Amino acid sequence: MTQVLTKPLLEIKHLDVDYGLGDAAVRAVRDVNLTIHRGEVVGLAGESGSGKSTLAYGVTRLLPPPGVVAGGSVTYHPADGEPYDVLSLNHAELRKFRWAETSIVFQGAMNSLNPVHKIDIQMMDAIKAHEPGLSKAARVARAKEMLRLVGIAEDRLEAYPHQLSGGMRQRVMIGMALALQPQLVIMDEPTTALDVVMQRQILGQLVELRERLGFSVLFITHDLSLLVEFSDRIAIMYGGRIVEEAPSADIYRDPLHPYSAGLLRSFPALRGERRELTGIPGSPPDLRGMPTGCSFHPRCPKRFEPCDTILPILGKPDDHVGRARTVACHLHPVTAG
Numbered sequence: 503m504t505q506v507l508t509k510p511l512l513e514i515k516h517l518d519v520d521y522g523l524g525d526a527a528v529r530a531v532r533d534v535n536l537t538i539h540r541g542e543v544v545g546l547a548g549e550s551g552s553g554k555s556t557l558a559y560g561v562t563r564l565l566p567p568p569g570v571v572a573g574g575s576v577t578y579h580p581a582d583g584e585p586y587d588v589l590s591l592n593h594a595e596l597r598k599f600r601w602a603e604t605s606i607v608f609q610g611a612m613n614s615l616n617p618v619h620k621i622d623i624q625m626m627d628a629i630k631a632h633e634p635g636l637s638k639a640a641r642v643a644r645a646k647e648m649l650r651l652v653g654i655a656e657d658r659l660e661a662y663p664h665q666l667s668g669g670m671r672q673r674v675m676i677g678m679a680l681a682l683q684p685q686l687v688i689m690d691e692p693t694t695a696l697d698v699v700m701q702r703q704i705l706g707q708l709v710e711l712r713e714r715l716g717f718s719v720l721f722i723t724h725d726l727s728l729l730v731e732f733s734d735r736i737a738i739m740y741g742g743r744i745v746e747e748a749p750s751a752d753i754y755r756d757p758l759h760p761y762s763a764g765l766l767r768s769f770p771a772l773r774g775e776r777r778e779l780t781g782i783p784g785s786p787p788d789l790r791g792m793p794t795g796c797s798f799h800p801r802c803p804k805r806f807e808p809c810d811t812i813l814p815i816l817g818k819p820d821d822h823v824g825r826a827r828t829v830a831c832h833l834h835p836v837t838a839g
């Protein structure tokens with residue numbers, strides 16, 4: 503996968519997200535910095551509970567209560583016009599941002615198709631709401647094109663959701679998201695309910711489409727092997743923090759954080775040499791009682807003296823100078839700033 507580093511599209515800085523308020527609050531996302539560039543596919547990986555969905559919901563301001571963004575900024579850079587902080591948008595501006603700039607496909611999105619309407623009506627309604635000026639013929643053409651692009655025959659537009667398989671319905675949802683021609687597509691485990699072959703097909707199509715249409719993708723999954731194959735860069739989350747971020751080839755060949763290495767050993771590689779699958783012993787930390795120092799230390803096979811007391815800072819590792827990667831681990835001292 504070629505690295506496409508262009509202008510930033512979305513810059514997340516020092517983002518904190520809590521569930522609950524005051525003494526009852528637990529911090530699910532901690533001081534997260536992540537930039538998605540134009541045309542880039544960024545993968546976000548981590549075990550269940552690491553904070554991936556909370557980050558996606560926080561960034562798009564779709565957090566269900568009691569979730570609250572407790573700090574940080576999310577700067578969006580439109581194609582024309584000045585950058586703005588998504589967290590400061592009022593209700594009307596936020597609505598416009600969601601329709602015009604981003605599309606989100608969540609896990610199980612296929613279940614949000616309305617069972618009593620055919621696919622064509624649902625796709626056409628979405629396109630009409632987004633681009634009211636478009637003629638009916640243009641809307642039909644767009645809907646057909648998007649279905650074709652996600653590998654569904656045009657005649658399926660006439661189908662009701664129950665006449666399609668789960669995989670097809672999920673593809674329809676992805677096609678619908680893309681029909682609105684967003685700049686940023688956020689996909690939160692959109693393919694988990696599908697088999698591995700189908701997951702790969704859908705992701706492959708998405709990456710091809712990105713090359714044609716130029717949108718950026720934030721793809722969230724616990725399956726690192728999928729990301730290694732399809733993303734330009736990967737960020738790894740643990741206990742609400744990003745602990746490593748690097749081009750996907752670097753994560754695959756030379757993961758620096760022991761947690762990234764453990765995740766890689768938890769899934770069979772889709773291509774390349776076979777790895778022994780050993781997984782990661784132990785369980786993810788409880789947000790209400792995070793371990794001191796490096797939160798991964800109780801599970802880390804490489805922990806040493808400072809790990810249980812000093813929090814490692816995410817930064818560019820001194821032993822990989824010149825590489826576009828960051829890590830938060832005492833094994834790889836970083837240059838501050």
Ligand code: ATP
Nearest residue numbers: 521530549550551552553554555556557567568789
């Ligand atoms: P998964 O892959 O299972 O969705 P994730 O990495 O996306 O996991 P989140 O769903 O973001 O993780 O959850 C992060 C943490 O926030 C978890 O510890 C979870 O228990 C907690 N959490 C999520 N939703 C709520 C909620 N509504 N109230 C309290 N805590 C929550």
Ligand code: SF4
Nearest residue numbers: 796799802809831832
């Ligand atoms: Fe392991 Fe220490 Fe690195 Fe944490 S800081 S990942 S405990 S070696």
